[in-house]
Amino acid sequence: MLFVREGRREDPTDVALFVRTSEEVLEGWDRQKIVDALLRETYIDLDTAQQISREVEEAIRRSGITVVTAPLIRELVNARLVERGLEKARRQHTRLGMPLYDVEQLIVHPNKENANVPHGPEATNLTLAESIKKEYALLAVFSQEVADAHLRGDIHIHDLGFIDRPYCSGQSLEYIKKFGLNLPNAISIAKPAKHSEVLLAHMVKFAAALQSHFAGAIGWDAVNIF
Incomplete structure (x- = not known):
């Protein structure tokens, strides 16, 4: 999560940015973190990564919003990758997870897809983990052609949410x-x-x-x- 603190001057560069990390630690903004992530997770070169990081930083400063979440930062980066036609890099840099609304519905309402799973905290934990592993399998394990065939219904890949386990x-x-x-x-x-x-x-x-x-x-x- 990113916090923006306005400086005293009107100069847009006089803005202090702070990042709340996944470890719940408040750190100073450093666009090099975007560069490092792109170089670590994708195949793009250093110059492109630095250019994207500057564009994202400028977009955040211009937006006027006071709180920026980590998923939003990643979305802004991914948008720049798409604009450059770097779809493979965008797939490599994508974030796995579920929308807030879907998670809330999952916690509040019983699972109608599997009557064998009783509704409760442990069941929702399992469903959330399974959802992320499904996304991982379709993005990183199977080719795009196989993943698309599964999503279209041409084929069915059983137990995608248990991609790291034998079947029985x-x-x-x-x-x-x-x-x-x-x-x-x-x-x-x-x-x-x-x-x-x-x-x-x-x-x-x-x-x-x-x-x-x-x-x-x-x-x-x-x-x-x-």
Whole structure:
């Protein structure tokens, strides 16, 4: 978030700008931050990045507004990229997220797309994260042709919001019978079960531990055989 404090003189260069960072720290305005972001996130050259940063700074100073948010600054930069025909750079520099109205509707109203997800704070957290990962997948993982085909409905890419997970997994009971509960970074660790009810509890905990790593179901193969 950017704060603008007017100086005493009429000269438009005599304006102190302050930036509220994502870490909630108030810093002095530095257009070099725009240059650094463009060089870090896109392929454009230094001269173009510096020119864009000056144009954005001047637009902010001329606007007369007192508070400028980080998303707005990024939009102003992206507008300059589009004006120069740098669409690929604009895509690389874009900001992922949801509009304020959509977030409010998501928090207030139940999810009608998935009846299996109960409405609550944890569900809205999941939906918000899934929305950002969908955007990321369509912008950075798949080609524009594939992304456009999905958006047109020509094809369907399932579980885009879980782009960093395998779909589902089938487990063998023999593994936990032999090794017990011993997954990396798992909270619950136990030796192999000696009784059937303990083995059943191990199955439940094992499946719960794996669920956060897969988009779909965690299944067990041939439980009635073992």
